[in-house]
Amino acid sequence: MIRQNNSCIKGKRCDNLYHRKLTRKGGGNLEVKILIVDDSKLIRSLLKTTLESELNCIIDEAKDGEEALFRAKLGGHDLIILDIFLPDVLGINLINQLIDIEKDWVPIIMITSAEDKNLLKEALEKGAIDYIRKPFDDVEILARVKAALRTKKLYNDLKEANEALKEMAITDDLTKLYNRRYVMSILGIEFRRSKRYKTPLSIIIGDIDRFKNINDRFGHLMGDEVLKNCARIIKENIREIDIAGRYGGEEFLVILPNTPLDGAVIVAERLRCKVSQYSIEVPCEEKPIRITMSFGVCSYPEAKIETEEDMLKAADEALYISKQESRNQTTFYIHGRFITIPKEAIRSEA
Incomplete structure (x- = not known):
């Protein structure tokens, strides 16, 4: 295809309408990056x-x-402002590649001196949102660029809102851990x-020991504080690849990928010791209230563990034994048996 000559931009004084800069909400120029x-x-x-005269932008x-x-x-x-005719490729054929490579949607404005409406139609069908014919002037360029940037901002705002909604859908509002459904x-x-x-x-x-007593004696607001602090301690003492969630009222579930039983027991004991070091000041009480937790641990592969439900059942039974023994203990399931660890058998890692 014959390359058509580019025409220069006509220099026109911009109307005040187009002199208004894109601004952040609450003031301040919004820096944009344009290719x-x-x-x-x-x-x-x-x-x-032309663009730098009106926009706070970085130009590639x-x-x-x-x-x-x-x-x-x-x-x-x-x-992206993209010419239809390039030395090595037709610009239209770059549209999808550019959007895919950017890893996020980006508006594309085509520029051309071609009169072929079919080319423009094809460009719009492939994902371009607008086009400008050559010769063009600075008023038109700025108007179309600002419109495209507003579309991009709306897209970003919508994406952020969707991500926030997704986060809300999988997060326990009180503890900020994952909720039961997600975990x-x-x-x-x-x-x-x-x-x-x-x-x-x-x-x-x-499970937080004697949590009902805390609620009954000191009120639900104090109970909420205990829940939030126990959740914080758990989150601070597991790896980034581990997943912690609120399993029930005062129960938490921690998932440890690629971790055998001995490693999981060490983590459980670390959590138990860290929580036992935590106490909470209560008005009208002479001494802070000491908080403890009991834990149940199960691993896969293990005898009679065929499904994730089997794991949950075994860990729950182990937890029940910890609560029945004397609380503030860790019990694990192995070879069809439940073994409770003496409280000082494994020291917490600092």
Whole structure:
């Protein structure tokens, strides 16, 4: 296809309508990153000058398709201005590649001196949101660029809102740990992974001792504080790959991928010791109230453990034994038996 000559940008004084800068909510310029793809150095320079006169922006430049893809791999662009005709490729054929490489949706404005409406139609169908014909002026460029950036901002806002809603859907509002539904779904995924790849998997169920007494004696607000602090202690003392969730009222479930039983018992004892060091000041009480937790541990592979439900049942029974013994203890399931650890048998790691 014959390359058509680029025309220069006409210099026009911008109307005040187009002098308003994009601003952050509450004030302050919003910095945007724009990629300009055109084989004409003059066109790139004129576009850059025009955009920088009105926008707080960082301009990336590319002279052909290959360089455009390289720049896109660096990511973070809020807008791409793309010439239809490039030396090594038709710009239309870059649209999907650029969007995919950016790893996030980015608006693309096509620029061209071509009169072929079918080319413009194809560009819009492939994902471009607008086009500008050459020759063009700075007023038109700024108006269309600002409209595209507003669309990008709306997309980002919607994405953030959706992520916030997703986070709310999987998070326990009080403890900020994962909620029961989500942590149970993760357990199912991890159990299937463990079974498939023959890697160990462990779970810990922990329960706050005498929690009902705390609620009855000091009120639910104090009970909430205890729950939040126990959740914080658990989260601070497990690995990043471990998953902690609120399993029930005062119960917590910790999933330990790629962890055998002995490692899980060490983690449970660490949590038990850390919680036992925690106390809470209560008005009108001479001494702080000491908090303790009991734990039940189960691992896979293990005898009679065929499903994640079997793991939960065994860990729950182990927890029950810890509560029945004297509380503030850890019990684990192994070879069809439950073994309770003496409180000082395993020292907590600092």
